[in-house]
Amino acid sequence: MSGQTEQETQAQGADAGAGADAGGIPTLYVCHGDDQGPRVHPCKRVQDALREAGIEYTRVTGGHGHPISFLRRGSRERVRQATGDVKLPALVLADGTVLTHSKEILRWVAAQG
Numbered sequence: 594m595s596g597q598t599e600q601e602t603q604a605q606g607a608d609a610g611a612g613a614d615a616g617g618i619p620t621l622y623v624c625h626g627d628d629q630g631p632r633v634h635p636c637k638r639v640q641d642a643l644r645e646a647g648i649e650y651t652r653v654t655g656g657h658g659h660p661i662s663f664l665r666r667g668s669r670e671r672v673r674q675a676t677g678d679v680k681l682p683a684l685v686l687a688d689g690t691v692l693t694h695s696k697e698i699l700r701w702v703a704a705q706g
């Protein structure tokens with residue numbers, strides 16, 4: 594299995610975290626598509642990479658993702674509070690560092706080896 598925790602949290606729910614969780618595990622904010630769909634999907638790509646690298650993370654569904662901004666639905670206020678932006682995917686590291694582009698996240702994952 595993967596190193597992923599089962600602690601999925603809806604970002605708009607009352608218990609959504611504001612960043613990395615208390616245990617120092619990074620928090621990954623993804624769109625509603627999560628890690629389904631084609632490998633080209635950024636939220637899937639970063640989760641595949643995290644799993645392959647054996648890096649544990651907490652997944653938060655941050656919103657209904659869509660490349661066209663006006664087609665996105667729902668508030669992303671919790672994502673903005675946690676990451677300073679509304680882009681998905683975004684990874685918040687234990688030290689509070691925010692990685693907001695899938696390429697940046699993939700670079701960080703590759704550097705953990």
Ligand SMILES: N[C@@H](CCC(=O)N[C@@H](CS)C(=O)NCC(=O)O)C(=O)O
Pocket residue numbers: 624626634635636637657658659660661665679680681682693694695696
């Ligand atoms: N170039 C960005 C694209 C990210 C992207 O397209 N994310 C999807 C969700 S996986 C999306 O719909 N983004 C717009 C959004 O945040 O709704 C990346 O690779 O991180």
